[in-house]
């Protein structure tokens with residue numbers, strides 16, 4: 703199981719947190735999503751054989767948020 707932390711810009715309330723969670727959790731291979739609203743940190747636990755960064759980025763961007771950095 704891999705774990706990655708991304709910094710996401712644009713989340714301003716718990717609704718945003720929920721939106722981001724909702725687009726990441728259904729991705730096959732994603733085992734868990736943890737989000738800290740204060741600093742925009744999104745931590746994803748996933749199976750690297752099934753999912754990856756490009757997919758996470760695309761999903762977050764499609765939801766209307768910006769991935770500003772990895773780590």
Ligand SMILES: [Cu+2]
Nearest residue numbers: 714715717718
């Ligand atoms: Cu919001």
